[in-house]
Amino acid sequence: MGESERAYTVADEAALARVVEAIGERFATEGERTSRRRVYYDTFDWRLWRANGRLWSEPVPRGVVRLNWQVEGRPWPAMLEVAPERIGFAQDLPPGPFREALASSIEMRRLLPMVEVRAESRLVRVLDGRRKTVVRLIAEVPGVRSPGSRRAYRPLDPGLVVQPVRGYAKEFQRVSRFLERELELDEGRVDEFEVGAPLGGHGEPGSYASKPSIPLEPSMEADEALREILRALLKVVESNRAGTAADIDSEFLHDFRVAVRRTRSALRLTKAIWPKPALVPFRKELSWLGKVTGPTRDLDVYLLELPRLAASLPESARGDLEPLRRLLEARQAAAQAELAAALGSRRYRRLMDSWRRFVEAPEDEADRPPAARTPIARYADKVIAKAHRRVLERGAAISDDSPPKALHRLRIDCKELRYAMELFRALYPPKKIGRLIRALKSLQENLGSFNDYGVQQQMLGGLADELGTSDRRSTAAVMALGRLLDKLELGEANERAGFAQRFAAFSSKKTVKRFRLMLGAEEA
Amino acid sequence: MRVLALYNIKGGVGKTSSAANLAYLAARSGRRTLLWDLDPQAAATYIFRIRAKVKGGGKRLLKGDREIESAIKGTDYEGLDLLPAEFSYRKMDVALGDMKKPARRIAWLLQTLEGEYDDVFLDCAPSISLLSESVFVASDALLVPTIPTTLSLRMLGRLDRHLAKHRRFRRVEVLPFFCMVDCRKKLHREITADSGSRQDLLATTIPYSSLVEKMAVRRAPVNSYAGWSAPAQAYERLWAEIDRRVPA
Ligand SMILES: Nc1ncnc2c1ncn2[C@@H]1O[C@H](COP(=O)(O)OP(=O)(O)OP(=O)(O)O)[C@@H](O)[C@H]1O
Ligand SMILES: [Mg+2]
Numbered sequence: 001m002g003e004s005e006r007a008y009t010v011a012d013e014a015a016l017a018r019v020v021e022a023i024g025e026r027f028a029t030e031g032e033r034t035s036r037r038r039v040y041y042d043t044f045d046w047r048l049w050r051a052n053g054r055l056w057s058e059p060v061p062r063g064v065v066r067l068n069w070q071v072e073g074r075p076w077p078a079m080l081e082v083a084p085e086r087i088g089f090a091q092d093l094p095p096g097p098f099r100e101a102l103a104s105s106i107e108m109r110r111l112l113p114m115v116e117v118r119a120e121s122r123l124v125r126v127l128d129g130r131r132k133t134v135v136r137l138i139a140e141v142p143g144v145r146s147p148g149s150r151r152a153y154r155p156l157d158p159g160l161v162v163q164p165v166r167g168y169a170k171e172f173q174r175v176s177r178f179l180e181r182e183l184e185l186d187e188g189r190v191d192e193f194e195v196g197a198p199l200g201g202h203g204e205p206g207s208y209a210s211k212p213s214i215p216l217e218p219s220m221e222a223d224e225a226l227r228e229i230l231r232a233l234l235k236v237v238e239s240n241r242a243g244t245a246a247d248i249d250s251e252f253l254h255d256f257r258v259a260v261r262r263t264r265s266a267l268r269l270t271k272a273i274w275p276k277p278a279l280v281p282f283r284k285e286l287s288w289l290g291k292v293t294g295p296t297r298d299l300d301v302y303l304l305e306l307p308r309l310a311a312s313l314p315e316s317a318r319g320d321l322e323p324l325r326r327l328l329e330a331r332q333a334a335a336q337a338e339l340a341a342a343l344g345s346r347r348y349r350r351l352m353d354s355w356r357r358f359v360e361a362p363e364d365e366a367d368r369p370p371a372a373r374t375p376i377a378r379y380a381d382k383v384i385a386k387a388h389r390r391v392l393e394r395g396a397a398i399s400d401d402s403p404p405k406a407l408h409r410l411r412i413d414c415k416e417l418r419y420a421m422e423l424f425r426a427l428y429p430p431k432k433i434g435r436l437i438r439a440l441k442s443l444q445e446n447l448g449s450f451n452d453y454g455v456q457q458q459m460l461g462g463l464a465d466e467l468g469t470s471d472r473r474s475t476a477a478v479m480a481l482g483r484l485l486d487k488l489e490l491g492e493a494n495e496r497a498g499f500a501q502r503f504a505a506f507s508s509k510k511t512v513k514r515f516r517l518m519l520g521a522e523e524a
Numbered sequence: 525m526r527v528l529a530l531y532n533i534k535g536g537v538g539k540t541s542s543a544a545n546l547a548y549l550a551a552r553s554g555r556r557t558l559l560w561d562l563d564p565q566a567a568a569t570y571i572f573r574i575r576a577k578v579k580g581g582g583k584r585l586l587k588g589d590r591e592i593e594s595a596i597k598g599t600d601y602e603g604l605d606l607l608p609a610e611f612s613y614r615k616m617d618v619a620l621g622d623m624k625k626p627a628r629r630i631a632w633l634l635q636t637l638e639g640e641y642d643d644v645f646l647d648c649a650p651s652i653s654l655l656s657e658s659v660f661v662a663s664d665a666l667l668v669p670t671i672p673t674t675l676s677l678r679m680l681g682r683l684d685r686h687l688a689k690h691r692r693f694r695r696v697e698v699l700p701f702f703c704m705v706d707c708r709k710k711l712h713r714e715i716t717a718d719s720g721s722r723q724d725l726l727a728t729t730i731p732y733s734s735l736v737e738k739m740a741v742r743r744a745p746v747n748s749y750a751g752w753s754a755p756a757q758a759y760e761r762l763w764a765e766i767d768r769r770v771p772a
Contacts, residue, residue, distance in 0.1 A: 066554060077639065079554060125600070130743075132573035133600040166605055167597035 003164040003172045007189035008179060009157050013141055016158040019183055020124060020139050026178060028127045036140070038117040039065075039147050040193045041087060042205070043109035044243060044252065049205045051105060054193055056117075057087065067093075069102065076101070087111055089249070108304055110249040113147035115196030126175055134171040136163040144196030154199060156190045208239055210255040216426045218377035223273045223363060225376035226266065229423050230359040233263045238352070244293075245340045250300040253339075257293050260286060265419040269383050273374070275367040282358065285351045292342040299332040302459065309484055320480035323473055324463060380424035381519045387417040388515055395503045404454060407499065411447040414440060432518050439511050446495055446502040453492035457485055526772050527634060527644045529663040534679050535650035538669040538703035540567040541736050541746075542759070543647035546667070548745035549763040551604035555642040555772075558596065559606045562659070563649035564613035572599045573743050574608050582612045583619045585633075592633055593640075601748070605641075613649075620654040627654070627692060631662035642772065652686060660693045665770045669703035669730070672715035680722075699769060701726040701762060726769070728762040731755055 010016045023029060040056045042048045048055050052072050057065035065084045069076040080098050087093070088110050090103035121140035125133040138161045143153025162179065164172040179185045197205045212232045216225050236259035243252030264286050267279055306325055310318045342348060363372070371379070391413045398406050421437055464481045467474045505511070528546070530539040543559060551557040561568040566576035578585055578595045585595060596605050620626040634644060646659055660666065668683070670676045680700055687693040700722065706712050716729055730736075733755040736746050747756045 060554070081554065130573040130575070133598075165598035167595075 003169050005161055005163045006176055006187060008160045008162075008185040009188045009190065010160060010185065011157070013158055016139050016141070016160065019160060019179075019185065020122060020137075022183055023124060023126075023137065023175075023178070027175065028131075029124050030127060030131075030133075031122055031124045034121050034123050036117070036119040036121060036142075038115075038192070039113050040115040040117070040196070041111040042114050043106050044112060044202065044248070045109065045208050045210060045255075046206050047106050047109060049193070053105070055102075055111070057084065067098075069098070087113075108249060109251050112202070112248070114200055114202065115193055116145050116147040116149075116153075117192050117196065118143050118153050126171065128168075128171070134165050134168040135175045136165065137161070137175070138163070142190070142192060144192055144199060146196075146200040154196075156192065156195060159190060160185065161189075210236065210258065211422065212236065214423070214426055216376055216424070218375060218427055220376045221372060222270070222374045222376050222379040223368065223372040225379075226270055226273065227359050227362075229266060230263060233259045233266070234352075234356060234359055237263070241343055245343045247336050247340075250297075250304060253293060253297055253300065257290065257297055260289050260293070262419050262423065264290065265416055266423055269387065269416065269420055270379075272371040273369060273379070274372070275363065275369065278358070278367075282351075282355060285347075285355075289348070289351065293339055296332065296335040296339045298455075298459070299328055299335055302328050302456075303332060305456070309487075312487055313480060313483055317476075317480045317483065320473075320476040323467060323477040324481065327463065327467065376424075377427050380420075380427050384417070384420045384424065385515075385519050387413070387420045388519075391417050392507055392512070395507060398499070398503070400500065404450075407447055407450060407496075411444070411451055414444050414447060418444065428518055432514070436511070436514060436518065439506055443502045443506045446498055450492060450495035450499070453488050453495060457488045457492070460485055460488070525634070525638050525641055525644060526770060527646065527663045528766070528770065529646040529648055529659045529666050530669065531646075531648045531656065531659065531666045532650060532668050532670065532679070533652055533683060534676060537650075537671050537676070538730065538736075539650070540571070540647050541739055542667065542669050542703065542730070542762075543645050544568055544571050544739065545745045545747050545756070545759040546763050546766070547604055547643075547645040548601060548747050549760060550643045550645070550767075551601055552747075553763075553767075555603065556640065557604050557643045557645070558637065558641045559599075559604065559645045559647065561607065561609035561647050562613065562616075562655065563609055563647055564611050564616075565649070566609040566611070566613075567740075568647045569606065569608040569610075571739055571743055571745070572606050574599070574606055576608055576610045578608055578610045578612075582610060582616055586616060586619055586629060587623070588633060592636055600744070616655050617653045620658065627657050627661050630655075630658040634662055657693075660687065660696050663696050665697040665699050665766070667766065668698060668700040670700045671704050672702050672712045674711075674715075677715070697770065698724055699726055699766065700724065702729040704732045705729045706732040726762065726765050728758060728765050730758045730762065 010019060020031075024031075036058070038056045038058055040054060042055065048069075053070060055067065055069045057067050060066050060081065063083065064081045065087075067080040067082060067087065069079075076098065078096070078098050080093060080096075082093060089108075090099055090106055093099045093102070119140040119142035121138050124137040124139065126135040126137070128134045139158070140161075141158045142156045144156060145151050145153045160179070162172070162176060180187075194205055197203075202208065212235070214229050214232045216228065220228075237256055240252045240256040240259070243249070244256045247253075264283070267274075267283060267286075271279075303325070306321065306328070310321050313321070391410065394406075394410045394413050398410065418437070418440055421433060421440070425433055425437075460481055464478050464485075467477050467481075530543040530546075532539055540563070547557050547559040559568060559572075569576045574597050580595070585592060592607070596607050598604075599606050620629060623629060625632075630646075637644070646663065648656055648659055666683075668680065670680060683698065687696065687698065702712075702716050702725075705716055731754050733753065735750050735753050736755050739746055742749055746753065747759055750756050
């Protein structure tokens with residue numbers, strides 16, 4: 001549809017004033033002063049930015065703001081008017097296609113205000129013989145700051161934006177030509193979001209990643225490389241602490257726990273490279289950290305799953321789960337309070353302080369076991385090979401009659417193998433390791449769902465007992481729960497039946513050979 | 525996409541003034557809006573300072589030979605575009621007569637704009653013709669400015685009877701409102717007070733005001749240059765009422 005707007009940058013305010021003046025001398029214009037305010041939003045892990053998107057609000061009268069969303073530079077066709085306090089979780093926004101599309105991008109994460117923009121601008125309208133506006137120019141001096149801060153705005157380079165008016169392409173070209181050929185302006189635009197984001201508390205866009213990629217040199221000594229890995233994991237733990245304690249969204253705790261679990265796995269997998277007594281206190285304390293964060297995570301999962309479970313019930317029975325939801329929410333709040341207290345405790349601080357000292361300081365030469373000096377590439381081969389062997393052995397022993405416990409153990413072994421592969425990922429050709437991780441993932445999905453179905457049945461069964469049948473509402477809730485339990489049982493049986501095939505694929509000659517080729521001599 | 529036509533069999537009742545102001549208000553509220561000037565007099569086109577010229581001519585536009593999109597012009601207001609009229613539009617009826625399914629023509633043309641606009645306003649010429657029938661089929665509502673006189677009310681009755689004749693007009697809702705109401709005139713007072721007679725009548729009335737007449741001189745919607753004035757305020761209330769009555 002015709003022309004699209006063009007942007008130019010100008011060195012400073014004086015230069016911008018000269019440009020505006022030159023335009024006024026060349027064309028018939030009319031001008032007015034305006035201003036613009038914006039707040040950009042994104043999730044803690046920059047999901048919108050990573051998808052090349054920008055989401056921002058602009059105040060409109062009546063105390064509401066308008067939410068705009070651009071992906072790849074194209075505006076989302078509809079905008080949304082909302083009270084600013086409703087910007088948070090996708091489900092708090094008014095229903096409709098905008099919300100649905102946003103929900104599939106941000107999922108369970110909360111939108112956080114990331115950048116506040118304020119711009120003083122001059123709108124210059126180029127007129128034709130009828131004094132009709134045929135081109136719009138906006139000359140502005142924007143500033144950015146962290147949202148809600150009292151600080152002064154940090155000024156950005158002034159800019160000039162030329163907007164076409166539909167049906168007046170010739171005039172637009174004439175003005176653009178004047179700016180480019182005669183005034184010799186450079187096309188370009190300051191990215192307010194990218195420049196402004198670091199002023200907030202969350203660092204550069206994209207700086208947080210729940211699974212940081214850790215660059216490793218194959219020749220690094222094993223303990224040195226492991227320290228590198230452990231430092232990266234510690235950073236993930238620490239960057240999620242505040243959001244976990246404040247329960248901003250459930251993903252903070254999720255990432256926090258995953259990082260703790262990976263840390264513990266890393267230590268378990270690499271026992272041989274550390275001086276014997278050094279790790280004992282950490283193992284115990286990190287296990288404590290896993291334990292105090294567990295109950296809240298379980299409840300988070302139930303609450304996240306509940307809408308999906310409810311959707312599997314007939315329309316008429318969905319409301320019956322309301323008492324269940326309230327019970328879960330109350331539990332979650334209680335568990336969360338305990339968790340927040342643990343994260344604020346002296347015990348937690350001590351653990352983090354000593355752990356940081358451990359991962360940052362190199363070992364005394366005298367204390368280093370010989371394995372610590374192995375080049376990391378060789379050591380990683382060994383660790384992965386061992387974990388792989390364990391999965392194959394344990395899986396081969398499982399028959400159709402094996403109890404759930406056997407599958408549970410295999411699930412843990414698979415996790416360990418997965419962590420090992422991911423921790424050392426950078427040491428292997430991306431395509432090869434990627435394919436093997438996918439193969440493992442397919443088995444893990446089966447084991448994971450099987451386990452989830454079992455755990456959910458236990459949990460919901462327990463809740464049914466607790467809700468009791470004292471009144472009509474709880475009776476209805478218990479009946480709805482009964483229906484859910486049937487579905488879960490069915491799902492569990494399906495996954496169990498699917499196991500043999502998934503494991504056969506993972507232990508196939510072809511896949512095993514691929515592991516062997518990647519790990520070289522270690523995989524005997 | 526919601527299609528709203530300003531229509532009355534009678535001329536000079538405030539169709540164009542209302543179309544311009546309502547379209548302006550719709551755009552200002554954030555809806556992507558198109559005003560299609562269907563009157564060869566091109567009064568709406570004039571108000572928005574746009575040349576009364578359609579690339580390729582009205583007939584070709586109607587035939588669908590030329591993309592309707594290429595004829596659309598941006599106005600001075602964000603979110604508001606206009607599809608201009610030109611003098612050749614007066615031959616539109618003859619052209620329509622030669623086409624297949626003339627009554628579905630406007631609806632068919634508007635389909636190509638689906639997704640691009642939220643609201644489309646049609647400013648019609650005062651007549652019953654093939655073109656206006658095509659407007660009845662395409663529209664969600666006919667907004668009928670009505671001067672509170674007995675003659676005008678009789679014309680409304682005539683419109684009702686005409687719309688009742690064909691099944692294909694059933695879908696369109698008729699929403700009359702009083703326009704150019706002069707409180708100094710006894711008759712206006714009496715008729716507007718007795719408005720209970722028609723259930724579909726909109727509650728808001730647009731007062732007579734020289735500020736509205738000035739639109740032709742200022743060449744802008746009254747709401748853009750005299751937003752505080754009584755007629756502008758009345759148009760805001762009218763728009764809010766229509767927005768509520770006709771689901772988007
Ligand atoms: N509320 C009003 N108060 C005073 N004058 C008005 C008002 N509304 C419209 N007018 C004037 O009445 C005349 C006719 O108005 P308008 O052109 O809007 O009516 P119309 O129904 O579109 O006419 P036509 O049938 O010729 O297209 C114009 O001169 C206009 O300025
Ligand atoms: Mg008119």
